[in-house]
Structures are given as structure tokens and as C-alpha cells.
Amino acid sequence: MxxxxxxxxxxxxxxxxxxxxxTRFGTNVVHEGLNLDVRRGEILGIVGGSGxxxxxxxxxxxxxxxxxxxxxxxxxxxxxxxxxEERAQLETRWGVMFQDGALFSSLTxxxxxxxxxxxxxxxxxxxxxxxxxxxxxxxxxxxxxxDNYPSELSGGMRKRAGxxxxxALDPEIVFLxxxxxxxxxxxxxxxxxxxxxxxxxxxxxxxxxxxxxxxxHAVCDxxxxxxxxxVLVTGTMQEMLLVDxxxxxxxxxxxxxxxxxxxxxxxxxxx
Numbered sequence: 001m002x003x004x005x006x007x008x009x010x011x012x013x014x015x016x017x018x019x020x021x022x023t024r025f026g027t028n029v030v031h032e033g034l035n036l037d038v039r040r041g042e043i044l045g046i047v048g049g050s051g052x053x054x055x056x057x058x059x060x061x062x063x064x065x066x067x068x069x070x071x072x073x074x075x076x077x078x079x080x081x082x083x084x085e086e087r088a089q090l091e092t093r094w095g096v097m098f099q100d101g102a103l104f105s106s107l108t109x110x111x112x113x114x115x116x117x118x119x120x121x122x123x124x125x126x127x128x129x130x131x132x133x134x135x136x137x138x139x140x141x142x143x144x145x146x147d148n149y150p151s152e153l154s155g156g157m158r159k160r161a162g163x164x165x166x167x168a169l170d171p172e173i174v175f176l177x178x179x180x181x182x183x184x185x186x187x188x189x190x191x192x193x194x195x196x197x198x199x200x201x202x203x204x205x206x207x208x209x210x211x212x213x214x215x216x217h218a219v220c221d222x223x224x225x226x227x228x229x230x231v232l233v234t235g236t237m238q239e240m241l242l243v244d245x246x247x248x249x250x251x252x253x254x255x256x257x258x259x260x261x262x263x264x265x266x267x268x269x270x271x
Contacts, residue, residue: 013040015173015205016061021070023056030056031067032229043199043206044234045216048226049247054209055099057226058175061207062096063087075172092119094173095166099181102162103150109136109161110146116168132168139164140194156187160194167198173205174198180212192218 016038023031030053038044046054059065061072063079072079077090095116103112113132117123123131136146139160150158159179166174179195180188196219199206208220216223217237224234227247233240240252 014038015040015075016207017071017073018057018061019071021057021060021067021072023053023060023065023067029229034070034230036224036231036234038205038207039222040205041199041203042221043195043208043219045220045223046207046209046226047211047216047223047251052226052229054226055177058096058177058207058209062094062175063091092116092169093171094175095169095171096175097159097162097166097177097179099178103158103165105150107149108146109141109148109150109153109164112150112161113146113165113168116165120169132164135164135167136161138167138198140190155182156191159183159191163194167202170202171204173207176206176208176210178209178211180210180215185214188212188214189218195219 014037016036018034018036021031021034022029023034030051034057046057048054056065060067061074061079066080070080074090075093077086079087079090082090103109104115107115110129110132113135114128117128117131120128133143133146137143141157141160141164145153145157145161150161153161163174163176163179166176176195180191183191192215195206195208198204206219208215210216220237222234222236223240225232225240225243225245225248227245232245233243233248235243237252240248243249243252
């Protein structure tokens with residue numbers, strides 16, 4: 001367990017480094033002096049109470065909003081000071097899945113997945129289509145889903161389509177914003193398994209915003225807790241159980257947490 005206010009000095013290969021992040025909307029300060037390191041190849045779960053800025057932090061790292069102060073480095077690039085060319089190159093190395101997939105409603109699933117592929121000039125339409133179909137399959141969708149429009153899909157299928165689009169350019173990092181929100185327990189568990197498998201098979205680093213305790217148990221290598229406008233603490237699930245902070249204790253020791261822990265224990269025993 002580490003105090004996330006201090007830089008990671010353990011020798012890990014960090015692919016994301018945040019230092020002194022301050023995010024504000026008018027007089028509302030969301031983050032202040034926030035520091036965080038994300039290690040290559042890990043699945044890091046971001047949790048926190050309502051209003052702590054979990055999704056805001058994701059959007060800041062991706063360059064979708066600019067913090068008032070601080071430094072963001074992703075894969076060695078200073079995101080806030082990069083040129084347009086450097087930013088464009090960096091964006092080919094990550095993928096983002098927003099809540100509910102955030103698909104273009106007027107495009108089919110295949111056409112949605114092809115959107116980032118259109119930025120690769122040497123791809124022919126045939127190759128682009130084939131690559132999109134591959135990503136659709138990797139996301140666990142049936143091959144026929146490529147011809148469907150988002151409105152014709154269930155919530156879980158839309159999320160998988162959004163994941164397929166995030167994987168289109170074979171990224172090194174994938175950002176997932178509440179990937180299991182709104183899914184039934186069976187669908188959520190299947191999505192957790194999919195994320196874990198893709199991370200291991202593709203060597204992905206996953207930055208995962210979630211409130212789902214089952215996901216934290218099943219998927220995440222480490223957890224970062226947002227509280228008091230900063231990353232309060234980072235560590236494994238077992239280390240979270242030792243943190244003496246009111247919100248952390250309530251979250252990780254409450255009835256839902258105990259149920260998730262019991263489920264994770266049953267699954268481990270069955271392996």
C-alpha cells in the first residue's frame with residue numbers, strides 16, 4: 001500500500017504519471033495536488049464517492065479537459081504541452097470506452113469501429129472492414145452484430161461495441177469508464193472476464209473507473225481511492241481492507257463488499 005501523494009520510487013515502469021493535478025469548475029475544486037502513477041500492464045481501478053471526479057480524471061488524462069495546474073505524462077509524452085502532431089500520435093496508442101459505449105447512432109457497429117481506423121492512410125476499405133470485424137469478435141460480439149445499429153443492441157452489447165472501437169488501433173492503454181454500470185450480474189461478470197483476458201493476452205494497461213466491488217475483486221491488480229480532492233491511497237484489494245479512513249472503511253467493509261469478497265473467495269476455491 002502506498003500514499004499516492006508521493007511519486008512511485010519502486011522502479012516500476014510507469015505509463016501514466018500525474019503530478020500536482022488541480023481541476024476546478026468555477027469555484028468548485030474537484031482535484032487539488034493529485035498525484036498518481038499507473039504501471040505498465042496493470043489493471044488499475046479508480047474508486048471514490050460521488051463528486052470526487054473519477055470520470056473527470058479520466059477525461060483530463062485523455063486530453064478532453066485541461067486541468068488548472070499540474071503535469072500529465074502518458075507513455076513519456078507531456079500531454080498538456082505536446083504539439084498537435086505529438087498528441088495525434090499519442091492518441092493512436094490508447095483507446096477509450098465511455099459509459100454505454102458512446103457510439104455514433106447513425107453508424108453501424110462495424111462503421112463505429114472503423115472510425116479510428118480511418119486515420120491510418122495505408123488501410124484499404126477491405127482491410128479496414130476485416131480489422132473492424134476482428135475487434136468486434138475480440139469484444140465478444142457475434143459476427144452479425146457488425147451490421148447492427150446501436151439502437152438495435154442491448155446495453156451490454158453496446159458496451160462491447162464501445163470496447164471493440166477502443167481496441168481498434170491495438171492500443172497500449174485502454175481507459176474504461178464504468179464498463180459494468182447498468183449490467184445484470186451475469187453480464188457484468190462476463191465483461192469482467194473479458195477485460196481481464198484481453199489485458200493479459202494483449203499486454204494492455206487498463207485504467208478503469210468503477211464503483212462495482214465485484215469488478216474490483218475480479219479484475220483489478222491495484223486500486224486508487226479518490227477522496228479529499230486527491231488520490232488518498234493506492235494498493236491491492238487486501239491492502240484496502242487495512243486503510244483507516246472513514247469512507248474507505250465503509251466502502252470496503254460494508255455488506256456489499258463482504259458479499260463481493262465472499263463471491264471472489266468461492267470462485268478462487270473453485271479454480
